[in-house]
Amino acid sequence: MAVCIAVIAKENYPLYIRSVPTQGELKFHYTVHTSLDVVEEKISGVGKALADQRELYLGLLYPTEDYKVYGYVTNSKVKFVIVVDSSNTSLRDNEIRSMFRKLHNSFTDVMCNPFYNPGDPIQSKAFDSIVSTMMVQAF
Amino acid sequence: MEDGRMRVKCNFSGDQKFLENGRCVSKLESMGFRVGQGLIERFTKDTPRFKDELDVMKFICKDFWTSVFKKQIDNLRTNHQGIYVLQDNKFRLLTHLSAGKQYLEHAPKFLAFTCGLVRGALSNLGVKSIVTAEVSVMPACKFQVMIQKM
Numbered sequence: 001m002a003v004c005i006a007v008i009a010k011e012n013y014p015l016y017i018r019s020v021p022t023q024g025e026l027k028f029h030y031t032v033h034t035s036l037d038v039v040e041e042k043i044s045g046v047g048k049a050l051a052d053q054r055e056l057y058l059g060l061l062y063p064t065e066d067y068k069v070y071g072y073v074t075n076s077k078v079k080f081v082i083v084v085d086s087s088n089t090s091l092r093d094n095e096i097r098s099m100f101r102k103l104h105n106s107f108t109d110v111m112c113n114p115f116y117n118p119g120d121p122i123q124s125k126a127f128d129s130i131v132s133t134m135m136v137q138a139f
Numbered sequence: 140m141e142d143g144r145m146r147v148k149c150n151f152s153g154d155q156k157f158l159e160n161g162r163c164v165s166k167l168e169s170m171g172f173r174v175g176q177g178l179i180e181r182f183t184k185d186t187p188r189f190k191d192e193l194d195v196m197k198f199i200c201k202d203f204w205t206s207v208f209k210k211q212i213d214n215l216r217t218n219h220q221g222i223y224v225l226q227d228n229k230f231r232l233l234t235h236l237s238a239g240k241q242y243l244e245h246a247p248k249f250l251a252f253t254c255g256l257v258r259g260a261l262s263n264l265g266v267k268s269i270v271t272a273e274v275s276v277m278p279a280c281k282f283q284v285m286i287q288k289m
Contacts, residue, residue: 010265056188075183076176076263108184112177118263 001091001136002082002099003067004028007107009119010077012036016122019083020136032081035061035069039079042071056104057097072100078107085136099134106130164251171255172262179260182206192286195264196223203260221286225257226279233278246274250282257282 004019006028019028038061058071063086072080080103084091106127110116113124182203189195200212204227214226232249236242250272258270267287274280 073188074180075186075188076180077265104184108180111180114173114177118173118176 002084002134003136004032004081004083005103005131005134006032006081006083007103007122008032008036008079008081010079011119015078015120016127016131018128018131018135028083031064031067031069031083035071035081036079038062038069039071039073039081043073043077057100059093070096070100072104074104074107080104080107082134102130102134160248164247167248167251168255168258171252171257172259173255174252175256175259175261176263178207178256179203179263183264189264192266193217195261195266196225196284198264199257199260200225207256221288223284223286225282225284227282228279230278230280233274233280237277239276241277243274243277246277246280247272250274250280254282257284 004017006014006018007016009015014029014032017029017032019025039058042058042061056072056074058073061069061071061081063069066086067083068086070082070084072082074080080100082096082099082103084096106124107122110122110124110127111118116122116124183198186198186202189198196215196217200215204210204212208227208231210227210229210231212225213228214224216224216226230250232253233246236246236249254270254272258268261268261270261284269285269287271283271285272280273283
């Protein structure tokens with residue numbers, strides 16, 4: 001269960017960012033912003049083996065003392081960032097991967113919507129509901 | 140002009156008709172652009188990341204063209220300096236028009252959407268380009284892609 005989910009356009013501004021409202025949202029915005037640097041570094045793949053470069057899932061970007069941040073980049077250079085609670089150790093890699101898959105599928109649907117202009121903030125209800133299923137349920 | 144280049148037309152009598160045609164063609168092209176963006180998002184959902192520009196062009200020629208037109212591009216040429224020419228010897232949108240030089244001047248209307256499609260697909264893959272099309276003998280046509288350095 002994620003604590004914060006963000007979708008970032010290829011020009012590096014957020015298209016969609018949603019976090020659990022009980023905690024300071026600004027902190028999550030900042031975490032996502034700093035994780036972008038790590039994403040860039042992974043994409044440019046300096047000195048990495050060719051196999052790593054071809055994958056869309058980027059894995060654990062960096063752990064902070066409270067949270068773990070995972071990243072995923074699409075072929076159209078749109079980045080997805082998921083922040084999960086560090087105390088939630090039961091979340092396995094496969095589950096994170098499937099969360100990203102669902103996000104990507106939902107994002108593709110948003111892209112194909114003729115009323116959506118690429119680059120606009122995402123306001124789709126369907127996308128919202130997919131994200132809700134993945135977020136920690138707030139009381 | 141007999142070879143049907145998209146941006147130059149001389150066989151219409153009034154300027155009005157010429158402007159109208161130009162506006163329609165660019166409208167079609169921009170529609171193709173938006174559709175191309177959505178399509179490429181769907182097609183590249185499961186493919187690994189692209190290594191370089193040539194990889195992107197090969198994807199367009201093979202997988203993208205096959206998904207949209209049920210066939211591949213027949214010939215891809217490049218000068219390795221940002222210009223690619225995609226040749227389709229039997230373009231699906233032209234096969235029913237004619238099999239030679241008849242109706243050559245009407246061909247650009249049918250190619251505008253596809254040019255936009257390619258431009259939109261490339262733009263979403265991070266490649267800014269200008270795409271033009273040219274027909275000399277139907278149903279073969281060539282799409283010229285000029286990569287713009289950002």
